[in-house]
Amino acid sequence: MTPVVLLAPLVLGFAGLGWPDNRTRPRILLAGALIHAAGMAGLWILPGPPILEGYLALDAPGKVVLSTTSALFLASAVYAQGYLRRRDDRDNRVFVGGLLVLLFAMTAVGLAQHLGVLWVAIELTTLATAPLIYFNHNARSLEAAWKYLLVSSLGIALALMGTFFLALSGAGPGGPKSLLLADLVRAGPELSKPWVRAAFVFLLVGYGTKMGLAPLHSWKPDAYGEAPGLLGALLSGGVTNFAFLSVARVFQVTRAAGEADFACDALLALGLLSMALAAVFMAGQRDFKRMLAYSSVEHMGILAVGLGLGGSAVGGAFYHVVNNGLSKGVLFLAAGNIHRAYGSKRTDEVRGAARRLPVSGPLFLAGFLAVTGTPPFSPFWSEFVILNGAFGAGRWGVGALFLLFLAVIFVGMGATVLKVVQGDDRGAPERAGFGDSWLTAGPPLVLMVLVLALGLWLPQALQGLFAAAAQIVAGS
Amino acid sequence: MASWTDMVFVLVVVIDLFLLASSRLGAAIRAVALQGALLSLLTLLLASTAHDLGHVLLLSVGAFAIKAVLIPWLMFRAIREAAIRREVEPIVGYVPSMMLGGAGVVLSFAFSRALPLPTPEMHPFLVPTALATVWTGMLLVVSRRKAVTQVLGFLVLENGVFVFGQLLADIMPVMVEAGVLLDLLAAVFVMGIVMFHINREFASLDTDALASLKD
DSSP states (O other): OHHHHHHHHHHHHHHHHHHTTTTTTTTHHHHHHHHHHHHHHHHHHOOOBBBHHHHHHHHHHHHHHHHHHHHHHHHHHHHHHHHHEEEEEEHHHHHHHHHHHHHHHHHHHBBBBHHHHHHHHHHHHHHHHHHGGGGGSHHHHHHHHHHHHHHHHHOOOHHHHHHHHHHHHHHHHTTTHHHHHHHHHHHHGGOOHHHHHHHHHHHHHHHHHHTTTSOOOOOOHHHHHHHHHEEEEEEEEIIIIHHHHHHHHHHHHHHHTHHHHHHHHHHHHHHHHHHHHHHHHTOOOOOHHHHHHHHHHHHHHHHHHHHHHOHHHHHHHHHHHHHHHHHHHHHHHHHHHHHHTTTBBBBOOOOHHHHHSSTHHHHHHHHHHHHHEEEEEEEEHHHHHHHHHHHHHHHHHHHHHHHHHHHHHHHHHOHHHHHSSSSOOSSOOTTOOSSSSSHHHHHHHHHHHHHHHHHOOOOOHHHHHHHHHHHHOOOO | HHOOOOHHHHHHHHHHHHHHHHOOOOOOHHHHHHHHHHHHHEEEEEEEESSOOOHHHHHHHIIIIIIIIIHHHHEEEEEEHHOOBBBSSSSOOOHHHHHHHHHHHHHHHHHHSSSOSSSSSTTTTHHHHHHHHHHHHHHHHHHBBBBBHHHHHHHHHHHHHHHHHHHTTTOOOOOHHOOOOOOOHHHHHHHHHHHHHHHHHHHOOGGGGGGOOOO
């Protein structure tokens, strides 16, 4: 089943690039998403063996991120059917092909058990995304794509340097001379410590750029602001989660080498900085898509804090990966609908979305409540587990800052969201024919129901999976 | 042989410093091409202890074809189409960037002294050269305005990573090496397309025109 999940998106991606008809092409996207989701479901029932001599295998951390992304991609692919029909003025060849190649690259990141393969796959996610950001073909989306490409390429180059450092740390006599995760972890203390430390710094900066942790987030507001909502959902709920997975893999090796304390401090510092920066920039944000970008910076910060705290918080971080993926899907897809119905994403022009879009408007509000950690939605629980981990480990300072930033962000984000959702929409800019439809409002609604359901009841299988992922990454 | 290798390392660092001081884009592209050619030569010079000669030849020829020929050719085409010759008013001036570059070289030597290699030493200049070149590349990307110069900076950064990779030529799996070259090509290829569009939208390759997205 694993080869199907990996290769079907790639094959269909090329099919999409070659397909002649603009109107029927989006169905290839849907087919790719369905096969991927079915394959992932199959892997839950019947785990597949490692492929390519163990270079690719599905372990618990990969399964968390990949399952989330598969669900999110399916929702986005359904949404794309409605979205691309409304945008049939635009050639969607590159968009459909690029999205499927992106799904292939993300799947490869999720499966990678070799840090070289992981790096190549991360690079491919960048290359596949840049043309997608440029979908609207105007000066603003070009600027966003250029910034994204340049900043990400720098990060990726530094990550390669870090990967080389890590290879070198195990290249001494008796070292593993390998970049396979299992070999590196087994070698553990045999690795050259100074080089592991240097490698962690370079890899954290490199993959941290892909995650969009502050202060490496500069591409994020532009890319999320200009990209179609559907791509924003996949970037903030998919690609960045995979970048977090990459950091977690590197952390796994660093911990095995006995440098966990150093790595945890670095993760906590960047994580709290990201939350602080998001809190500052979220207040008074006048563009609701850029606001979502800062929310993504915040949640990457939460993930970094969870991983940095160690102990029970790591399981909470993996739980949060799922919640972040699903709730970002709700927010970006709903925001995309609002953006199109008004032809504007500025909060001084958009108002009364709940009236004009009876599904997307309230969903945007519900998504905001979920993502800021309001019970009973699932992000509340994962943030609670992380916070509990902080206090349980006696990290009072970290816990207090975490709570403070969450509170400030709730207020800042709430002001913007309420401006968009509430009020009277008469007099606001309007574009006819962009109301809610089943295809565009249905997918975020389903994701929202999932977020609520996971908040009310977390299946045993998922709890076990988070615990297994935490065990692999942080030994806790 | 040793003095030849010394010479190549020194030249790579000299090109780093030259790039930081250069305002003429044509000269800068030629310098990056020369640096690429030197790296391809370096692969051969350092290969005396390698087990797999075919592998070394492939890497050397591949580096020459991509770093010294193909990419410089693409860059020349880009500046010809956009009709630009000079970097105007870099964000950090030429003299300060030279000094920062020089400081980078000194720090690179200090850093590599502090971090002993776990492997038998290949060449004492290798790690400092790699780090200084990475530093130069970063500096060029953040301190220049023209898209072409930023891409050149990225290439220099990649060159630095390539030099470091030489340490692992024996033990690194084939696909990581292949990944370096392929991804380099792909990155610039996509960047080239993007630049083409920037060119059409703004009639220049000045990334300052790309400044409407701000908070």
